[in-house]
Amino acid sequence: MERSLINEQMKHALTTNESWTLKLSDQLSWSLSASMGTKSWLRRLASIMELKPGPSDGLPKVHFVLHSEFGDASGRRDRHLHASEHLNPFVIQWTPQKFGFLQWWTSPLGTEAICELPEVGSIENDIMMMSESLLPLYRQTIAAGGIPMHAALIAYSEQGLIIAAPGGIGKSTCCRRLPPTWNPLCDDETLILPDPSKSFFAHPFPTWSEHLCGGSSRTWNVHSRIPLHAVFFLSQATKDEVVPVSEMEAAIRIYQSAAEVCGRMWCDMDSPAQRGLRTELISNACRLAKAVPVFALHARLTGRFWEHMDRVLPQFEAADLRL
Secondary structure, eight states: OOOOOOOHHHHHHHOOSOOEEEESSSSSEEEEEEOGGGHHHHHHHHHHTTOEEOOOTTSOEEEEEEHHHHGGGGGOOSSOOSOOTTSOGGGTTSEEEEETTEEEEEOTTSSEEEEEEOOOOSHHHHHHHHHHHTHHHHHHHHHTTOEEESEEEEEETTEEEEEEOOTTSSHHHHHHHSOTTSEEEESSEEEEEEOTTSOEEEEEEOOGGGGTTSOOOOOOOTTOOEEEEEEEEEEEOSSOEEEEOOHHHHHHHHHHHHHHHHHHHHTTSOHHHHHHHHHHHHHHHHHHHHHSOEEEEEEOTTSOHHHHHHHHSGGGTTOOOOO
16 A cells, blocks of 8 residues: 655645545546645636535545645656655655646655646636646546547537537537537537447536636536547538548547647657657547547538538437447
């Protein structure tokens, strides 16, 4: 059983009477807690993602602390801890990893992590750090066969449908134009996970840009999930049309969409780690392309593109979506 290495100073900094649960599956659940300096920040993150308060017993733990609360350990930024005389005792055996603004420290068995935040000075920085705080969790979902995609998630007739495209192509516009029977769950980022039954399910994730100016009250229930039945890759066109794509092309497009999300992650990785992550993503993309039908969606600005999507769905209602 892993021995706790957190010293008394850090125990005091991490003492909190509240924790939040982020649960995507039985195998992918975390307990999130905050130091005194990050409590309001974590409460806002929990509100945006509709996380539920809950006990931390038995779950991997993620503690959020400020740089000023972290002590001497935060002075070391290198990835190799051979010379450890300047480090606080608890962190000597922990693995460091930088993600954007944030410095992570993971315990030897991976059951506990500390995320060190810089002193926050603006709403924009707060929101950016919330987005970056999910990157290590994405890393674990990829290891479990999952894929984060730069995509909208639509619920229609109890089916999960993805509309994927790079920024600026029109995912949000398409979501706003859908009729009431089509329910957009998110319009920017979707997390796809395999189920133990070997089907795929999709979770809506926040559009962080909506909160950058501090005026949005929108939230996303990231715990909710819906069975994934089809993926559509959006492009602007003069004619509404849905065209099936080959399994190979589908895998390439899924990987490219995932890379738009994960590029924020691997820019701080060394080359071997980055290659390993890319290999896992390619493998996961191939499995998803094999299991779920994928289409190219050509849409006009004023067209009724959803009618073309609807036409290709009935033939797949009874399809075996297992791996």
